[in-house]
Amino acid sequence: MKRRRNLLKKTKGYRYGRSTKEREAKQAFIKAGSYAFAHRKTKKRDFRRLWTIRINAKVKDLGMSYSKFIRALKDKNVELDRKVLSQIAKDYPQTFEAIFNKVK
Secondary structure (H helix, E strand, O other): OHHHHHHHHHOOOOOHHHHOOHHHHHHHHHHHHHHHHHHHHHHHHHHHHHHHHHHHHHHHHOOOOHHHHHHHHHHOOOOOOHHHHHHHHHHOHHHHHHHHHHHO
16 A cells, blocks of 8 residues: 555546556656656757857857867866856847857
8 A cells, every 4th residue: 555655645636547547656656756857868968959059159250160168168278067057048148149259
């Protein structure tokens, strides 16, 4: 009974019989765990892609390609990663332009 109760607690909020029927709940819980494991890795990939897109959009507006900008950052020893650069580009456009002009 305790095992069943704990399993149903974990699947609370699932749709249809997955939240009330023990067998379906167990399958749903196992499947959810495998999805969570796989998507923790995918999430990292997706965010890096998002950062690249944001930086690329801002750099294109300023008249340079993304790859040339990243290369210029490395040459000038600016050690800002893509995550920070994308946040600056999104939230602080003047600061990003200052970085861009320093690297240009």
